[in-house]
Amino acid sequence: VTRERLARLLAEVSAGTLSPADALEQLRAFPTDKLEFAQLDHHRLLRQGHPEVVYAAGKTIDQLVEICRRLGLTGDGFLVTRATPEQAQAVCWKVSDIEWNKAARTLLQRPAIRSQVDGRALLVAAGTSDLPAMEEAAVTLSALGIESERLVDVGVAGLHRLLAAHDQLQAADVIIVAAGMEGALPSVVGGLVGVPVIALPTSVGYGASFDGLAALLAMLNSCAAGITVVNIDNGFGAAMAAARILLRRSES
Amino acid sequence: VTRERLARLLAEVSAGTLSPADALEQLRAFPTDKLEFAQLDHHRLLRQGHPEVVYAAGKTIDQLVEICRRLGLTGDGFLVTRATPEQAQAVCWKVSDIEWNKAARTLLQRPAIRSQVDGRALLVAAGTSDLPAMEEAAVTLSALGIESERLVDVGVAGLHRLLAAHDQLQAADVIIVAAGMEGALPSVVGGLVGVPVIALPTSVGYGASFDGLAALLAMLNSCAAGITVVNIDNGFGAAMAAARILLRRSES
């Protein structure tokens, strides 16, 4: 677009319908526009009809409501992550068409026009306590038009349940594996299949788990080659990484 | 295969050519075979003609030479990572057709039959000191039949060089970004393009870098959504993650 806008502007100057001085004024805003173009790539990721994302932590209720109300006007939808119940209730009260997922701590206003992305995302969780991070990932993928399957309670202390799901693992285009405690599950999954695996450490555990640090370190040191890792409890980030992979596939 | 083998075995029992007792004996070995099958998937990742990978650290020179000599007999090639100069020289002396990349600390015997994987991998490094990790990634990709482009010395303190390469970034199917010190480069790259970005922290730095910890933490906390991270200096792992993405693309 910008290239066209530039061409049009120059054509106007050439045609004399725009003075050089006025063109100069318009070009002052250029660097931004230019990079807005760069950003369009990011927009492509969050394509038409896909939600803007807001990180709720550290924002006052007033700030969050105001941001959501404005975003709600665009019709493009938006996703709020890490919303406290207080924040969520306030937004639900003031903005319409909000889906509040308590477990995931997300608020979602779906866009008017929904796109659909091909590719199978599989969400695997070691235990029930890892579900909040997994839910955040599921909501995020859903907001991006990516549907996902789930496989829960397949921790490494009971391998047979995981092994029984081998075909499901193998069929996925990308797998997000959430685990707390010793964080061994992504290594095992990554050893079983050659699919892209995104390891999602959770803060499940106590004592020497150090709020998820043990799981994070384990995943970073995985002996299963080619596992990548996101921040502790960062279901949103894991989903966005999966989306980058699936969206790029769709483009090419 | 296993399904067929099972069917055959049962047919033999049904036909009376195999006693139930003997069949039982054969089935005892079943779980392993079943998983060998599962492992075949991993073999698919490192497809025919692709090298086996050996982690040299902590192995004696004798152990490493012996492993390499045996692998060398298969003709499938192999890749050794983290080889010290002493280990490298011993292997080069005893095993033929070894490519020793000093910077990458790798030893590579290319397979007889070489495959080629589609998809563009781009390797970005913040500075010259980050090259060893990047080299390890490049050699690993090359061993898997994936050619890669490079973009070096584009650290965040001099953004214009990075911005000038926007098209190159945009055209890649997967980007590995190596950076030490404050580890900010993957965030900036991830903000510019929607392509899968694998952040590779390096141990470049001193003092409060804590041998790459600062860069690792920065990358895990990236505000550019969807960046994933591998272990410090783990160029091999970053390349394998990129390969998982590109190979999966090729399959589907």
Added chain:
Amino acid sequence: VTRERLARLLAEVSAGTLSPADALEQLRAFPTDKLEFAQLDHHRLLRQGHPEVVYAAGKTIDQLVEICRRLGLTGDGFLVTRATPEQAQAVCWKVSDIEWNKAARTLLQRPAIRSQVDGRALLVAAGTSDLPAMEEAAVTLSALGIESERLVDVGVAGLHRLLAAHDQLQAADVIIVAAGMEGALPSVVGGLVGVPVIALPTSVGYGASFDGLAALLAMLNSCAAGITVVNIDNGFGAAMAAARILLRRSES
């Protein structure tokens, strides 16, 4: 069992009462069953009449109540660890025959048929503040049919009380030693007797105790040879380790 089931299946095929095709269908489920068999070993640990274990932290009250209700139907009993008072009250309200141990934060429904394991387990605690972890261990052992003795308030700053209990220490088949702060007690106990000693660091302390890290590190670095360590405040894990030792003794 599985071996018998397999034998029966093959006999049926041999006898012609089961077609190879149907047998194949049944065998599809095999890997799981096979590993269920492997798991039976774990079930042996938690033998007939012994409780299933549920980790309550991170579960919603609804999730926990539902899990407990289902487990309550089996008559095999179950053990819940790390239950908050809110979770505990909800479960006690909805499920019958629950023993709630506030100090241990456990909920226990004893199995209908109770087994008894031979061997003497001794629980030693440095101070009164270490009792919650010790209680969790005691309840867990009790749930497994293992009775245990206790020795409390024998911290290293007042050695004579510990030394006076030398015979009791010597007579035990396994000793769990809980201590916070500097965590020195397991070293002293391990120096006094040759019995298996499981060190249980607790989060008792403040400042440079770092929530039990100081005690954990001390125990890992014990100069008394052959001390093993579990996670901070992990009374459940210490008890399970003791049970592994006592159960294996009983078997052989």
Added chain:
Amino acid sequence: VTRERLARLLAEVSAGTLSPADALEQLRAFPTDKLEFAQLDHHRLLRQGHPEVVYAAGKTIDQLVEICRRLGLTGDGFLVTRATPEQAQAVCWKVSDIEWNKAARTLLQRPAIRSQVDGRALLVAAGTSDLPAMEEAAVTLSALGIESERLVDVGVAGLHRLLAAHDQLQAADVIIVAAGMEGALPSVVGGLVGVPVIALPTSVGYGASFDGLAALLAMLNSCAAGITVVNIDNGFGAAMAAARILLRRSES
């Protein structure tokens, strides 16, 4: 001054208007006065009419109110940092002319005579969640008679907004850059302009952010030469460092 006072004292002794004994008495107090003089330098920093600063954390409400009431009597104004709402309400109730900034957690009583310092201070924040630290800096600067501009929501994942503000960055005499998460913004700002840059890490983030440690380490390891760093969330300290620079400029 002290030099003159000393000279005067010695002159009086020489003139016989002061006995050596009395002079000795006066000189007993000397070390303190000497250093009071040294402290006057500090007073120069907080020049006439500028507020004394009180750190509220860890003080009881009674202690804080009493301190503020006494300071309120001087007419020189005072600044309270890290005030809880309870502390703030108590002080506002008991002491007059207090400006309570909730976001900044500050209480300010402006001095009767206000000075004005030349020089442009620019406050940059990566995101809305970094505003509390930035507010604390703004209030502190304001209390010192330094007005500041603001630039918010210019995180590295969306560089164009920052680049668009290049002129504003370039025009500043000192820049405070607040960022949490990966803390990359000061590196980028420091690479764009040669102005003094004070990096202010914030505790915005979760998981491996470790309450701002990730941002702090990133800033300490900045590849943009000459960036300096203050404590996590220390908006007050960043402002005081900016004031040291601007005040020294004004003097020379």
Added chain:
Amino acid sequence: VTRERLARLLAEVSAGTLSPADALEQLRAFPTDKLEFAQLDHHRLLRQGHPEVVYAAGKTIDQLVEICRRLGLTGDGFLVTRATPEQAQAVCWKVSDIEWNKAARTLLQRPAIRSQVDGRALLVAAGTSDLPAMEEAAVTLSALGIESERLVDVGVAGLHRLLAAHDQLQAADVIIVAAGMEGALPSVVGGLVGVPVIALPTSVGYGASFDGLAALLAMLNSCAAGITVVNIDNGFGAAMAAARILLRRSES
């Protein structure tokens, strides 16, 4: 013995062949003897013919040689751990009948009379690089008269090899599992069998392995209940813990 000695002493006093004063003198030494008695328990662990253990690290060559020479005179044998090649060569030169295990860094002089302990110890190592720690454990067990089997290169990224060894795992009376990197192997082994499992973290790895910290934390947080852990690379300690279990079994 001490009880008898005491009885004898009192009898002598009663018989008048020992004056109360002389008896008092003899009893002054009592506390030591009493505890020597307590220590006899420890001696029972390292029973007749079993070696004394010397930690070589931090000792000068002269100190170590002198200690070994004296121990060599007893005929009871001794075990030296963590010997550098320089220390080892000096001891081998000066003391006879030394077995130097380079990989394990141990020096062993076997006792004249060798005992034999019942019970099967199984040593499992994730990879070749974990062998030094495993060797130290093997030598220690051997020195105590306990023979051990080995299972190597069964890391979690290739589960089928481990699963194939299920019977071997099941048959052991105690299992030591050595693993570096993400340290997941003990969790998987502990989930497969109910045997006592001692997790032995190794310093194999780099970057965020932090010299074995990642593996250590993973093992402490194992979701497989009842796993216990020893210090990083502490093969000696793992073996001593196994010995405590096996020796106690033999006694009862």
Added chain:
Amino acid sequence: VTRERLARLLAEVSAGTLSPADALEQLRAFPTDKLEFAQLDHHRLLRQGHPEVVYAAGKTIDQLVEICRRLGLTGDGFLVTRATPEQAQAVCWKVSDIEWNKAARTLLQRPAIRSQVDGRALLVAAGTSDLPAMEEAAVTLSALGIESERLVDVGVAGLHRLLAAHDQLQAADVIIVAAGMEGALPSVVGGLVGVPVIALPTSVGYGASFDGLAALLAMLNSCAAGITVVNIDNGFGAAMAAARILLRRSES
């Protein structure tokens, strides 16, 4: 005492008024008594009429009240540290003659007979926020019959106030220096005077103070030779260390 008791026992045996068998029975209890004797030394520290000490953290209200009630019956007094307001109120309600110091979080019942220890203890605090730790030290000293002077708000950023108190510092027999944040005050005090200095780090601070870790590390690394350190916020321990010094002086 024990020596006399032993002599008496042996005399009785010698005299025939005690049979060797009965004497043996009495001697069985010997090790404990012997160490009770050793403990008497500790009792000497907390001499006649001095309080027993109870650590309240981690104890239930019922436990604490029961302990205090029993101790209250002895008339020897007792000291409770780290009491929460809830614990304190319950104890004050149920046990008589309790002095509750809210700031110090202590409960003190003074002994009937009070002793007095010579020697001057000086308590120095960097700021008002360090007072709770200092108060705990003051109450502990007072409970031991040691009166103490105080010097507050003499932090290193305003040295003259400290320097003005040089004589007071010099006159002390032991100095406890409490400081949070950068913890520099003990170094400065230790450089000014040669008196024993006990550094007491406090958790005052935020961000990179890491709850007192920064102050603790600073004090451990003091360039003023001969400073010793206690745990963070451990006013009780600092006071006990001071008491060890003063009591030993009084004895010799």
Added chain:
Amino acid sequence: VTRERLARLLAEVSAGTLSPADALEQLRAFPTDKLEFAQLDHHRLLRQGHPEVVYAAGKTIDQLVEICRRLGLTGDGFLVTRATPEQAQAVCWKVSDIEWNKAARTLLQRPAIRSQVDGRALLVAAGTSDLPAMEEAAVTLSALGIESERLVDVGVAGLHRLLAAHDQLQAADVIIVAAGMEGALPSVVGGLVGVPVIALPTSVGYGASFDGLAALLAMLNSCAAGITVVNIDNGFGAAMAAARILLRRSES
């Protein structure tokens, strides 16, 4: 400049001497140029005749020599930091006019045309062991045309030497304070004078100094308001921060 270049370009289009298509082509390169311009600001910091800076750590000798040879051709001079003796000797051998400062680990080729910056920089070091970091700062300042004074061995354990230098401290326009161990010196200096103070932690110390971490944390938590901090041993960064302050002063 860019504004003028844009105006000129638009004038040409308006005048018909440049076609809109060609203008579009020229504008494509715009973002880079724009930022090259931005970089010019950085160039202003390292103004004409001032050296380019090269970080030698992690570079091979060949890489470093090649970089230096090229930079040597420009006549603008260059500064190499963190050069090993091997690197330094190789560069001195191959490139002319190099000043090698062993203590500072720097290589400096001074520019042909030397500029001079006004303003007094004072370098303060706590002890002799802190000199390497201080030397690096001094060489860096010198390379930028800034001369600096020094004040050494004025650690906080001997305050009088520091206090005696009060006038020198007061007269400086910026002070860099290097200290290891407990890192208290910047707090004291910052309390004495209102001048900008840059704290430079060094790795001097052992044990709980953790290679400078203790000093770093102390400086970040300084109670002297407005102290800023750079990385451990980062004399270069401290000098560059001082240069930013002095250069900005000179401009305005």
Added chain:
Amino acid sequence: VTRERLARLLAEVSAGTLSPADALEQLRAFPTDKLEFAQLDHHRLLRQGHPEVVYAAGKTIDQLVEICRRLGLTGDGFLVTRATPEQAQAVCWKVSDIEWNKAARTLLQRPAIRSQVDGRALLVAAGTSDLPAMEEAAVTLSALGIESERLVDVGVAGLHRLLAAHDQLQAADVIIVAAGMEGALPSVVGGLVGVPVIALPTSVGYGASFDGLAALLAMLNSCAAGITVVNIDNGFGAAMAAARILLRRSES
């Protein structure tokens, strides 16, 4: 003294034998002198004939030799700590009458006039590997005229040896307890006797010892009240702390 000097000066001014201007000049040096006076206290610690102390780490051989040569001229003796063999040999070569203690890494030139301090210092070490730190303490005490006894190899895993030395512990006026690994020994010693106990953590250990951190934390968290701690391997500091206690005793 200073008071007298001041009085004399004022008397001279009063008498006219000193002009006010000259007096002013003399008083310019006053603050230093005043603090030199303060420092005299420190000198009292290292009284006449006692050595100056030099920290050798981080000093070049040339610097160290020069410092020692100058100190050698005073005849007051000096102590060098942390000297490498290279440094030691150079100093021994160039300066006369040096006692080099290799284990302690100290160089000592005894003062011409030797003083003697009363009081018994006892040095306790857990094992042979802790001797270097203990030797450094012993040399330091010796340099200060304080003789010390030793008690070695009394680690907590063999308590009877320690208990046998109860009288020796009880008789000491101050005890330094060196221990690595789990660092439990000071707690046990502190529980046995009421004497001042200085805990000296050593870096003996491996893995989770983290170079002495485990021992340091254990000692800081000691449940034996009144134990104080110095830096890891800081035998010098422990000795200086003991000296402060003994010297203060002698004075009063």
